[in-house]
Amino acid sequence: MKATVTVMLKTGVLDPQGEAVKSALLGMGFDGVQGVRQGKTITLDLADGTTQDDVNAMCEKLLANTVIESYAVDMDT
Amino acid sequence: MKATVTVMLKTGVLDPQGEAVKSALLGMGFDGVQGVRQGKTITLDLADGTTQDDVNAMCEKLLANTVIESYAVDMDT
DSSP: OEEEEEEEEOTTSOOHHHHHHHHHHHHTTOTTEEEEEEEEEEEEEEOTTOOHHHHHHHIIIIIOOTTTEEEEEEEOO | OEEEEEEEEOTTSOOHHHHHHHHHHHHTTOTTEEEEEEEEEEEEEEOTTOOHHHHHHHIIIIIOOTTTEEEEEEEOO
16 A cells, blocks of 8 residues: 655745745746745555554654644555 | 645656665664655645646756656646
């Protein structure tokens, strides 16, 4: 089974990487860009029987810094 | 409107960051982890009228290195 974890900086936390991407896109003529935030996607190949609680524990302990980042877990099956 | 772009290394391209995460998770006792791949998520705030073709162009020109990375665009509204 697979799970997809998306980790993003929380709202209000400055995202210089996203700002840099926004500036670059505007500089290339993509005028419609109003905001950019950049985060991480982690896809996990998991043994059968691994639960969403296990994946949440991985996020809390390693994958996300929950002080400044939020995460979402999507169990693909 | 918003768009979410997910950029992952193509299958077959070595992903040392994912391997490092896998090793760390196994070392922490998460025995069910069989594979990890890490990529980028970019959320874009866009002016109304921006099309998926525009976002695809952003990916081709800046957001993804299409030699080694694949991307997926999800137009949220």
